[in-house]
Amino acid sequence: MSNSVISVVSRFLxxxxxxxxxxxxxxxxxxxxxxxxxxxxxLYCLLVGTFPFNSFLSGFISCVGAFIxxxxxxxxxxPQNKGDFLSVSPERAFADFLFAHTVLHLVVINFIx
Amino acid sequence: MYCSSFNFIxxxxxxxxxxxxxxxxxVLAVGAQALTPTHHLTASDVARLEARLGQxxxxxxxxxxxxxxxxKLGVTVADxxxxxxxLKSNLDPTNIESLFYAADASQALSGCEIPVxxxxxDLLMAAVSEDSTVSQIYQSVSALSSLGLPxxxxxxxxxxxxxxxxxxxxxxxIYALHTAARLSQQxxxxxxxxxxxxxxxxxDDLGGLFLQFEEGLETTALFVSAAYSLSDxxxxxxxxxxxxxxxxxxxxxxxKSWETLAEAFSVASAxxxxxxxxxxxxxxxxxxxxxxxxxxxxxxxxxVTDVLCQPLSADxxxxxxxxxxxxxxxxxxxxxxxxxGVYELNFMESRPASGYYQFAVAVTGDxxxxxxxxxxxxKVSTEVAITNMDLxxxxxxxxxGTKTTRVDHPSKSKGSFMADSHQNFAMSFxxxxxxxxxxxxPHQVFVRLHNQKTGQEVVFVAEPDxxxxxxxxxxxxxxxxxxxxxSGTYALYLMVGDATLQNPILWNLADVVLKFMDEEAPSxxxxxxxxxxxxxxxxxxxxPEKRPSTVVSNTFTALVLSPLLLLLILWFKLGANFANLSLxxxxxxxHIGHAAMLGLMYVYWTYLDMFQTLKYLAIIGSxxxxxxxxxxxxxxxxxxxxx
Numbered sequence: 001m002s003n004s005v006i007s008v009v010s011r012f013l014x015x016x017x018x019x020x021x022x023x024x025x026x027x028x029x030x031x032x033x034x035x036x037x038x039x040x041x042x043l044y045c046l047l048v049g050t051f052p053f054n055s056f057l058s059g060f061i062s063c064v065g066a067f068i069x070x071x072x073x074x075x076x077x078x079p080q081n082k083g084d085f086l087s088v089s090p091e092r093a094f095a096d097f098l099f100a101h102t103v104l105h106l107v108v109i110n111f112i113x
Numbered sequence: 114m115y116c117s118s119f120n121f122i123x124x125x126x127x128x129x130x131x132x133x134x135x136x137x138x139x140v141l142a143v144g145a146q147a148l149t150p151t152h153h154l155t156a157s158d159v160a161r162l163e164a165r166l167g168q169x170x171x172x173x174x175x176x177x178x179x180x181x182x183x184x185k186l187g188v189t190v191a192d193x194x195x196x197x198x199x200l201k202s203n204l205d206p207t208n209i210e211s212l213f214y215a216a217d218a219s220q221a222l223s224g225c226e227i228p229v230x231x232x233x234x235d236l237l238m239a240a241v242s243e244d245s246t247v248s249q250i251y252q253s254v255s256a257l258s259s260l261g262l263p264x265x266x267x268x269x270x271x272x273x274x275x276x277x278x279x280x281x282x283x284x285x286x287i288y289a290l291h292t293a294a295r296l297s298q299q300x301x302x303x304x305x306x307x308x309x310x311x312x313x314x315x316x317d318d319l320g321g322l323f324l325q326f327e328e329g330l331e332t333t334a335l336f337v338s339a340a341y342s343l344s345d346x347x348x349x350x351x352x353x354x355x356x357x358x359x360x361x362x363x364x365x366x367x368x369k370s371w372e373t374l375a376e377a378f379s380v381a382s383a384x385x386x387x388x389x390x391x392x393x394x395x396x397x398x399x400x401x402x403x404x405x406x407x408x409x410x411x412x413x414x415x416x417v418t419d420v421l422c423q424p425l426s427a428d429x430x431x432x433x434x435x436x437x438x439x440x441x442x443x444x445x446x447x448x449x450x451x452x453x454g455v456y457e458l459n460f461m462e463s464r465p466a467s468g469y470y471q472f473a474v475a476v477t478g479d480x481x482x483x484x485x486x487x488x489x490x491x492k493v494s495t496e497v498a499i500t501n502m503d504l505x506x507x508x509x510x511x512x513x514g515t516k517t518t519r520v521d522h523p524s525k526s527k528g529s530f531m532a533d534s535h536q537n538f539a540m541s542f543x544x545x546x547x548x549x550x551x552x553x554x555p556h557q558v559f560v561r562l563h564n565q566k567t568g569q570e571v572v573f574v575a576e577p578d579x580x581x582x583x584x585x586x587x588x589x590x591x592x593x594x595x596x597x598x599x600s601g602t603y604a605l606y607l608m609v610g611d612a613t614l615q616n617p618i619l620w621n622l623a624d625v626v627l628k629f630m631d632e633e634a635p636s637x638x639x640x641x642x643x644x645x646x647x648x649x650x651x652x653x654x655x656x657p658e659k660r661p662s663t664v665v666s667n668t669f670t671a672l673v674l675s676p677l678l679l680l681l682i683l684w685f686k687l688g689a690n691f692a693n694l695s696l697x698x699x700x701x702x703x704h705i706g707h708a709a710m711l712g713l714m715y716v717y718w719t720y721l722d723m724f725q726t727l728k729y730l731a732i733i734g735s736x737x738x739x740x741x742x743x744x745x746x747x748x749x750x751x752x753x754x755x756x
Binding site: 022025026029030032033036037040041044047048049051052089090091092094095098102105106109110112 | 658659660661665666669672673676677679680683684687688707710711714717718723726730734741742745746748749752
């Protein structure tokens with residue numbers, strides 16, 4: 001059983017390293033960073049408690065939001081999905097990403113207290 | 114057709130008559146509840162009024178009030194010559210008001226003549242015209258009539274009627290009424306007489322008890338004296354109902370001390386008018402002393418007077434006297450006998466039981482009397498005696514009275530009684546009326562036990578049974594809590610009291626030794642600690658939430674920032690294409706703008722508020738957008754070229 005899991009994982013990693021473009025790998029690295037930051041914040045909250053709750057929420061939501069926007073960007077600039085996004089060029093996707101982040105940051109900074 | 118209409122008319126007439134009869138019955142029923150004065154002057158108030166008016170006068174006006182006021186109260190001036198001299202010396206013959214005061218005051222003094230010159234007469238007669246105010250007309254007409262000078266009544270009436278329509282105030286019309294009372298009866302005074310009714314309509318009814326003008330007491334009193342003086346002059350009954358007159362009496366005589374002489378004078382005038390007029394004389398019926406009769410004082414004494422406390426001679430009859438409790442009529446149509454100005458009735462002859470009685474008294478004899486049906490509450494009091502007082506200690510188990518001792522009032526039982534938890538202490542007695550032997554149920558029949566050592570006392574109520582025998586039982590086990598389980602010798606008292614008893618009783622009957630089981634030491638008397646300051650309450654402010662130690666938060670701050678390092682390493686390893694970074698102005702501007710926006714976020718967190726941030730963001734954002742747009746367009750072109 002564990003054998004099959006390990007083999008699946010290693011196969012996945014192999015496929016990943018070979019068939020994803022550099023650009024996408026950059027975005028994936030960014031996503032990993034966001035994920036780790038969010039997880040560490042959550043861990044802190046579990047250990048120490050939710051005071052001040054608004055700060056925890058804003059930090060955590062910031063990570064979650066950034067992750068989602070990063071995922072959107074990745075989907076949109078992936079050349080394999082080009083068929084789904086005919087009207088959206090990669091530059092346009094990046095511009096949307098930046099604009100959405102501006103709004104997210106505004107809200108997060110407002111809420112962080 | 115003619116017959117049928119005739120029948121109809123007669124039928125309607127009989128219906129009208131029936132209706133009228135109903136109305137009359139209704140009015141009589143209502144009239145039976147006629148008002149009686151609640152406020153009136155007592156003899157001391159009248160004396161005070163006389164003294165107020167009798168103070169030495171300083172000027173002509175106060176002399177007028179004093180002399181004329183006292184004459185209305187029936188008091189003659191002490192030194193009339195000096196008064197007359199005062200009037201003559203203070204008179205100003207060119208002033209109408211001054212002439213009025215002097216003339217009317219001299220009329221009240223005997224043998225005082227004010228010399229009058231032709232100029233004076235002309236001045237007074239010239240004042241009677243439509244151009245003078247009503248008070249001026251009043252003063253000149255009064256002066257003319259007091260000085261015995263001729264005056265043209267019809268001319269006065271004409272001037273008054275014209276002035277009344279111009280000046281519609283209450284005081285003016287009152288002066289007009291006074292003036293009309295001085296004119297000859299041949300003049301047409303009917304129009305002015307009607308003003309009384311109009312003025313009466315302007316009175317304010319306060320709670321159904323008082324009737325007065327909003328201008329105040331003085332105006333109301335002057336109105337009463339003016340209305341009656343004119344009505345007497347014209348021999349026509351004033352259009353005031355009995356209840357209205359009584360309400361006026363209440364208003365005028367509710368004030369018992371008068372600030373100004375004018376006020377005192379107006380009250381004296383009103384009182385004199387109400388005592389001496391031809392139509393309405395209010396009757397004041399008061400009991401002399403408390404309205405109480407008993408065997409020692411069997412006679413009920415009533416004073417029947419007019420508003421100035423002068424006794425009236427009339428027939429005073431008790432229409433009915435009924436007991437308040439049982440509503441039995443004890444006396445009916447019994448006359449009072451007049452003795453030394455006081456009306457007396459020996460009520461005890463009817464042998465009433467003790468209690469309260471409602472008397473309906475009627476004063477008749479003079480058709481002018483009003484408020485002559487009076488309701489009085491009379492108390493019949495008596496003395497009580499305690500009979501058959503038996504004290505005993507009863508064993509609970511056997512219910513056999515071990516010892517019954519008879520005690521006679523007011524002596525005390527010689528032996529003391531012992532009662533512990535197995536025994537009950539019992540008491541039975543009867544309360545009788547000394548004079549009639551009837552059993553009484555007074556309001557207060559209490560049994561009091563007083564512990565001499567601790568000062569504790571406990572009071573119980575003794576209740577009568579169906580045969581009117583009072584019984585009291587003390588169960589020591591049951592009543593432990595009331596005594597706080599304190600054993601000891603208690604003095605036993607019986608207290609009997611009632612409003613109708615003349616001899617309330619406090620009788621120390623015996624000593625009772627009570628023994629309680631489980632005697633506890635007396636608990637610290639709560640009362641001592643009840644009134645000392647209580648411990649201070651410290652206010653606990655809301656404690657701030659517990660924060661983790663700085664070490665922990667610093668560690669986690671570092672931890673959270675560490676993935677950034679990881680990201681940079683990864684990007685470097687993946688080979689981020691920094692070489693392709695063109696240094697075109699739009700790119701540079703874009704990056705600077707973007708960095709500025711991120712910097713703005715930090716500044717927003719620390720210093721700014723949302724509105725300022727949005728303002729700056731708009732500026733920086735638009736620049737960044739333009740630059741970014743340019744840069745991305747260039748990139749897109751490059752990408753499409755590269756394809």
